Amino acid sequence: MRAIRSTYIQISLLALWGLLFLPQLAQAAEPEALFEAANEAYIAGDYPQAVALYDSVQALGYHSAHLYFNLGNAHYKLSHLAPALLNYERCLQLDPTHEDAAYNLRLARLRVVDKLEPVPDFFLTQWIRDFVNGQSSATWGWIAIGLLWLALGAGALLLWAGAPQLRRVGFFGGIALVLLAFVATGLSLHRRSLEQDSGWGIIFSSNAYVKEAPAGQTDLTILHEGAKVRYLDQQGDWVKISLKVQDNQLGEVVDLVGFVPTTAIRKI
Known part of the structure; x- marks a missing residue:
């Protein structure tokens, strides 16, 4: 009787788990299936269908650099200049290191009538902007986490190193690493705001x-x-x-x- 009751409890827990998590798993699988179907349509040369499927993925609330890049390519194949430019820009907004999107964007801009060339900034200002925007918000966040781990290592060196020179290195190195981690966190938040609203x-x-x-x-x-x-x-x-x-x-x-x-x- 006890074994039957235990089995019944296990089956009930499994059923409850299924009710709670299977809808989320199915929901997560749907955009992936649509994305793959869109890729197949693009490869087959059915660009209108590819655009429609990529748009369906967006409508479900999913966004990624790859999605925007592929959508931009499909629009470009259809000679939809503005949508192609928009999606290449959105791709680079999420992933500034996406070389293919940057190249395609330059290529698409050749077809724009208005040549609105930006006024060059002071070289130091431009260098700082390129440095900050050279990584995504997620990358800056991971850099901040890595610096904090290194700061913990410096703290351990301060506490347990026997030589005064090593303890001094741990003290000042830890302070420097914590400050750099705060800077990286600030850059991550700044990049996040740009990814959400480029202006x-x-x-x-x-x-x-x-x-x-x-x-x-x-x-x-x-x-x-x-x-x-x-x-x-x-x-x-x-x-x-x-x-x-x-x-x-x-x-x-x-x-x-x-x-x-x-x-x-x-x-x-």
């Missing part, structure tokens, strides 16, 4: 008239599909943007701030 947008309309004010009559300039501009904020059905333009009267590059309809732009 840039891609023009999706063939012709987007930049207005002086929302629903205004005055046109400041016109932008074309694929142009990359600063996405400042949304005000109703309008998005406030900024871009660098050459002021012929002043003879210098200035910031032009204006508004485009929300339908004309997508946020990276």
Whole structure:
């Protein structure tokens, strides 16, 4: 009787485990199956179907650099310039080291009408930005964890080393490693904020008239599909943007701030 009761309890626990976790496992398997089906459609040359399946994966709340890269490639094959640029940018936002996405992005930008070249920053500022953005938030997080482990090793050296020189190395080395870990943590948080909101947008309309004010009559300039501009904020059905333009009267590059309809732009 005791053996039967024990078996009944085990079966009940297994059934409860299945009820709790099998739906999550099935839910996790669904986007993977869709992603694989999208890859097969892309390989077969059925690019519209590939785009539809990749979009279905996104609709389930799953995002990755590989997903954006593949989606960008499918759009590029269909000559969808703006969606291709958008997804290459999103891929690099999550993985700045993705060389194929960077190459394809440069290739796609050759087809953009508006050549909005950014104003070069001071070389030190640019070096720091490239250094910070050269790794993803996850990589900076792992670097911070590694530095903390090394700091613990330095602490052990401080506590148990017999020689005063080694204890001194453990003390100052531990302080330096902890400070570097805090810096890496800050860089990880900064990269995370950029991954969630880059502050840039891609023009999706063939012709987007930049207005002086929302629903205004005055046109400041016109932008074309694929142009990359600063996405400042949304005000109703309008998005406030900024871009660098050459002021012929002043003879210098200035910031032009204006508004485009929300339908004309997508946020990276």
